[in-house]
Amino acid sequence: MKILIQRVKQAQVDVDEQTVGQIKQGILAFVGVERDDTPKIAEQLLAKMCRYRIFSDEDGKMNLSLNDIQGELLLVSQFTLVADTKKGNRPGFSRGATPEHGELIFNDMVKQAKETDLNVQTGQFGADMQVSLTNDGPVTFWLESK
Template sequence: MLAVLQRVKEARVEVGAVVTGRIGPGLLMLVCAQPQDDEAVAEKLVAKVLKLRIFSDEAGKMNRSLQDVGGGLLVVSQFTLAADTSGGNRPSFSGAAPAEQGRRLYEHVVRHARALHPSVETGEFGADMQVHLVNDGPVTIPIAL
């Protein structure tokens, strides 16, 4: 699985004019399943995201996790993370899982995150979404599992 984490002061995702998810301070997680991924990989990704120490402690060092600070997690599907631009100017997305598998694994990520963390919001799989965020830092971390 591929993910991009952005530490945020706040974030929301809209489909049309409807807000489907909104958080205050926490993490925006853009996530993409790949063909070789399964539920175990999805669970490993969630565990990594929840424990990654990218929030400041009292000394200003990145030593605290999302769970430590009690921040929100906004999970948004984004198959374009699998873009391959090596073949020219038009990206190929063949590295992304097929839609049915991608949906299943995205929903598994969300369910697993909600089982482990009290504040999880989402976008809408496969929808044209507008994501609004105030990046904190900025801190942006790519993850590939």
């Protein structure tokens, strides 16, 4: 599993010109599911994402987590994150999960996230989504299961 997280002041996801998910201060997380990913992997990365200290404390140091600031979380599925880009001019997706498996793991992560005290929003799995955001910093990190 690969997750690209961005610290944002705000973010939103639209599908067919309708807003399906919107947050204020928090993390926008693009989630790429690989074929061997499990609910346990999703749980571990979700926990890390919520504890990852990427928000500034009173001294301006990145010392606070999403949990610490009670920020919001926007989860967006993005299968292109698992692409193999090492050779040629066309990405390969052999490591990616099938749509059925990807949706199962992504939805499991969403379910786990909604069991926290955070405001959790999502995109729409498999849809053509338009994502807009104000990246705070900019601050962007990769989280990977392998």
